[in-house]
Every structure is written in C-alpha cells, then in structure tokens.
Amino acid sequence: MTITCNVSPASFLVSEGEIHAAIHRQSSLIAAVQRGEAQYSGSLGWLDVKTQNIEELVRVAKHVQSVAEVMIVIGIGGSNRGAVAAIEVLKRTSTSPTTLYFAGDTLSPTRLADALEVLKTKSVVLNVIAKDFNTVEPGITFRMLRSAMQAKYGCAYAERIIVTGSEGSGQLHELAQKHGYTYLPFPSDIGGRFSVLSPVGLFPLAVAGVDIQNLLDGAYTMQQRIRTGQDENNPAILYAVLRSLMRKKGIILESLVTFEPDLQHFTRWWIQLFAETEGKTDQVLFPVGFSYSEDLHAVGQYVQQGPRILMETFLDLHYNLDNLHIEASKEVVDGFAYLDDKPFSLLNKTVYQAALQAHAHDGVPCIELKSDSALDTESLGGLFYFFLFCAYLSARLLGVNPFDQEGVEQYKRNMYAELGKSGYTK
Ligand code: PA5
Numbered sequence: 001m002t003i004t005c006n007v008s009p010a011s012f013l014v015s016e017g018e019i020h021a022a023i024h025r026q027s028s029l030i031a032a033v034q035r036g037e038a039q040y041s042g043s044l045g046w047l048d049v050k051t052q053n054i055e056e057l058v059r060v061a062k063h064v065q066s067v068a069e070v071m072i073v074i075g076i077g078g079s080n081r082g083a084v085a086a087i088e089v090l091k092r093t094s095t096s097p098t099t100l101y102f103a104g105d106t107l108s109p110t111r112l113a114d115a116l117e118v119l120k121t122k123s124v125v126l127n128v129i130a131k132d133f134n135t136v137e138p139g140i141t142f143r144m145l146r147s148a149m150q151a152k153y154g155c156a157y158a159e160r161i162i163v164t165g166s167e168g169s170g171q172l173h174e175l176a177q178k179h180g181y182t183y184l185p186f187p188s189d190i191g192g193r194f195s196v197l198s199p200v201g202l203f204p205l206a207v208a209g210v211d212i213q214n215l216l217d218g219a220y221t222m223q224q225r226i227r228t229g230q231d232e233n234n235p236a237i238l239y240a241v242l243r244s245l246m247r248k249k250g251i252i253l254e255s256l257v258t259f260e261p262d263l264q265h266f267t268r269w270w271i272q273l274f275a276e277t278e279g280k281t282d283q284v285l286f287p288v289g290f291s292y293s294e295d296l297h298a299v300g301q302y303v304q305q306g307p308r309i310l311m312e313t314f315l316d317l318h319y320n321l322d323n324l325h326i327e328a329s330k331e332v333v334d335g336f337a338y339l340d341d342k343p344f345s346l347l348n349k350t351v352y353q354a355a356l357q358a359h360a361h362d363g364v365p366c367i368e369l370k371s372d373s374a375l376d377t378e379s380l381g382g383l384f385y386f387f388l389f390c391a392y393l394s395a396r397l398l399g400v401n402p403f404d405q406e407g408v409e410q411y412k413r414n415m416y417a418e419l420g421k422s423g424y425t426k
Contacts (some may be wrong), residue, residue: 001218001373001384002225007236009243009356010311010365014245020232024243026397027230030237033393034227043403045189046388047227047280049220053364054212056201060162060182061206065098068125068161070118071202072145074104077272077408078192079164082384085269086215087208089262089380096209104128104141112144120146127207129164129200131186133172136415139168164199191403193391195271196384207379211377218381226389235369238387240393241312242367246311253310253363255303256289257355259317259348260375264291270387276408277391280400285311292329293351300355304362311365314356317383320374321345 007016013014023030036044064071073080084102103115118124141317149157161181165172166188176183184199195201198220202212243254254274256267260422267289274287289300289309303310324344330338340345360366369386373379395402417424 001221001371003222003235003386004233004368004370005238005242006370007234007238009360010242010246010367012363013249013251013365014242018233018245019238019241022245023230024234025239027239028126029396030230033036033396034230035398037411040401040403042189043191043194044064046194047223047392049197049223049385050215052216053203054196054206054216054353057203057206057212058183060316061182064125064162065096065209066208067123069100069122070101070127071098071127071204072101072103072115072118073127073129073139075102076105076135076146076278077136078194078195079129079131080105080199081193081265081269081272082196084379085266086201086205086210088265089260090205090210090377094209096207098125098207098209100204100208103145105284106415107137107140109238112141115141115145118161119145119152119341121309123151124152124161125162126171127162127204130172130184131166131192131195133165133175134416135412136419160362161404163205163424164203169408179201186386193276194388194403196269197381212385214377215381215384217250218378218383219385220381221378222382222385223389228388236390236393237384239369240390240397243285243311244397246365247285248366251309252286253313254285255310255312256287256315257292257295257312258317259292259352260290261291261294262319263315263317263375264289264384266380267291273387273391274394276398276405277402278395279407280397281398282402282403292346292355296351297356303393304359304365306403308363311352311367312359314366314368316370317375318345318348318367319381320376322405356394357359367405 010353036047073083080102087100101118111254126145129140130138133139149160153160158180162184163172163176163181164184165186167173173183185199186200190198197216206212226234228239255271258267271287271289278284322343322345326339326342326344328340356366392402413424417426
C-alpha cells in the first residue's frame with residue numbers, strides 16, 4: 001500500500017514551498033528519525049517491523065481457538081486500543097470460532113458486571129495486557145475476572161489465562177511464573193501506544209482470526225517506503241512537517257475524518273497516539289476525529305463556518321465493495337431516480353469530494369491521505385505503521401520526548417494515594 005499526501009487544498013495557509021523549505025531546514029533531524037535516534041533506542045522496538053517471530057503467538061492463538069468461544073482482553077490505553085481498532089475493521093473476514101471482548105479500560109461497575117456475565121455464560125480465556133502492572137483499571141478488572149475464572153474452572157483456570165506483560169518484580173511475568181499462566185512478552189523497548197504491531201496487538205488479533213503476517217507485511221512495505229528518502233513525495237515527512245507548520249499558523253486542532261464507520265476505533269487509536277505522544281507543549285495540535293457522512297450532520301457546519309482553529313485530514317481509504325448497485329425503483333417515485341444504476345460506493349466517494357470541496361472553499365485547511373489500496377488487513381498494517389512513524393517524527397519536530405507520558409503517570413499516582421496504596425501520599 002502506498003499513501004499519497006495531498007497538501008494542495010491547504011496551500012492557501014501553508015504553501016508547498018514553505019513545507020519544502022521546512023523539510024530542508026530539518027533534514028538532519030528527519031534523517032535521524034528515519035534511522036532511529038540513539039537517545040530513544042530503548043523505545044524504538046517497533047521501528048523495524050521485520051525482526052518479529054510470530055510462530056509462538058500463532059501457536060497459542062490456535063490453542064485458545066480450540067478451547068474458548070470468547071477471549072476477554074483486559075487492558076487500557078496503548079495496551080488495548082490497537083487491537084480494538086483493528087478488529088473493528090477486520091471482523092467481517094474473520095472465520096475464528098473465538099470472538100474478542102474488551103474489558104479493563106474503565107472503572108464502571110456496569111461494564112465489569114457485563115464482563116462477568118460473558119464469563120459466566122461462555123467458555124472463556126483471559127488475556128491481560130499491561131506494560132506496567134500497576135494501572136488500576138486493568139489490574140482490578142483482572143483480579144475480579146480471575147476470581148470468577150477460579151470459581152468456574154477450578155484449578156484448571158490457570159490454563160485459561162494468558163498474560164502479556166513485562167518482566168520484573170510485581171509484573172505480569174512474575175505472576176505468570178507463580179501461577180502457571182501462559183506468558184507473552186510486552187517488549188521492553190516498545191511503549192503502549194506504539195505496541196499494536198507487537199504481541200500486545202498481534203496476539204488478540206491472531207485469536208480473532210486475523211492474518212497477522214499479512215498485517216506485518218503491510219507495515220513492512222510502508223516502513224520501506226517512508227524510512228528512506230526525503231523527497232517531496234515521502235508522505236510521512238510531508239504530513240508531519242505540515243502539521244508542525246499548521247500550529248505555527250494558528251491552527252489548534254487536527255480532525256481526522258474517515259468515511260468508513262468501521263474506522264471509528266481506528267480514529268480513537270490515532271487520537272491516543274498523537275495526544276499522548278505530543279501533548280507536552282502548547283505548540284501542539286489537539287487530535288480529534290469524526291466519521292462522515294454521519295458527523296457532517298453533527299459537526300460539519302461548525303467545521304465549515306465556525307472559528308478557523310481546525311485543519312482536516314481526509315483519509316481516503318475504503319473497503320472494496322463495488323458490486324452493490326442501485327436498481328431503478330419500478331413502483332415508487334421517490335425523488336432519487338438520478339441515482340439509478342450507479343454503484344453504491346460512488347455515493348461515499350462523492351460525499352468525500354463534496355465535503356472536501358465545501359470545507360476547503362470556505363477556508364478550512366484540508367489535506368488528503370490517499371491510499372492506493374482498499375481497506376484490508378495489509379493496508380491496515382501499512383496505515384498503523386504510517387501513523388506510528390509520523391507521531392514519532394512529528395513529536396521530534398516539536399522538540400518533545402515522544403515516548404513518555406508524565407501527565408498520565410501523575411493521575412495514576414493520585415489514584416494510588418487516594419486509595420491508600422503504600423508509598424503514595426496525598
Ligand atoms: O501509550 C501508553 O504508554 C499508555 O497509554 C499506556 O498504554 C497506558 O497507560 C496503560 O499502561 P499499562 O499497560 O502499563 O497499564
């Protein structure tokens with residue numbers, strides 16, 4: 001899959017000349033990011049896609065498929081959003097006997113009760129995922145579901161627990177060794193939001209029947225495309241540099257707009273990736289996302305004629321479903337005869353163009369990320385890698401550390417203090 005970044009609808013605000021001058025100015029930093037900077041080597045395990053061995057993941061996934069109707073995936077933030085996003089897109093092609101159920105990303109008792117009900121009524125396996133097994137949401141959800149598993153399966157419950165975590169004291173690896181759970185590594189050099197193409201995201205997807213090798217192949221193709229060369233056609237460099245210039249021109253928000261509703265969780269993954277990676281300076285775009293056409297009838301008016309604070313990134317990526325045609329209506333005159341005999345997919349492509357033109361015409365800086373392939377496993381892998389790399393580069397252009405999240409850690413510490421964890425004070 002190739003992505004093209006079309007910046008011309010936004011050229012009234014940021015010209016192509018300005019983008020190319022900025023690329024030239026920043027060329028040594030960009031080249032260092034393409035190689036992977038030594039100072040971040042402890043967080044760049046995701047940058048080289050090809051060094052993965054997925055055999056063990058596939059073997060464990062096959063076993064899960066043979067014993068469970070449902071795998072409950074417990075995790076939060078970077079530990080679950082990638083799998084949630086991917087499964088929403090790829091669920092239709094899955095033939096797996098095992099479906100995924102996501103838990104542990106909220107402290108809502110209602111959601112916990114829902115998960116307990118699933119556990120009671122289905123044959124279940126748990127996959128708990130945490131880089132640092134201290135976060136309350138997944139930690140306490142695991143405790144509650146684990147007790148229910150013990151009650152349901154007796155001593156054999158341990159065979160139905162798979163942990164994806166770090167090594168070290170108090171971490172999931174230690175728990176796995178103590179209780180005989182199956183252990184999968186959360187790579188030490190990959191942080192949560194960069195983990196979708198590691199065992200963190202790949203294992204649940206393998207259980208759900210996704211061809212994870214295909215996903216990785218798509219990511220690798222993208223890696224080859226964007227980690228070499230700084231020519232004006234490198235879409236990742238164009239996109240990241242343009243984002244940094246937009247903020248300097250007074251734009252505050254970037255809205256990712258998609259035209260396949262199945263990409264809504266992908267958009268949430270993208271929001272988390274950019275917000276946590278870059279949100280460490282006031283010079284940063286706040287990432288938001290909308291699903292059109294639906295949201296054209298909710299926020300479209302504001303976007304088009306409200307304050308000029310927002311840039312729009314149109315994602316031109318669709319499923320390949322061209323065989324649905326609109327038949328002429330023989331009995332009812334309904335006012336839609338002008339659509340007779342057209343492929344239904346043409347409508348989605350038309351609303352894309354219509355919204356882009358209307359918004360750009362009214363002065364919204366719009367850009368397009370255009371895929372040359374349909375939305376499928378391979379292109380999704382490419383898209384994940386594209387944005388992972390762009391988030392890293394974009395954060396470095398801002399001058400921030402892409403791989404920490406001190407603000408989030410502070411709220412976690414407040415929780416620990418409030419709830420009486422030893423070593424934490426209010
Ligand atoms: O992207 C990140 O690093 C974070 O969003 C983490 O994934 C999130 O805080 C959950 O962390 P953990 O899996 O260690 O509980």
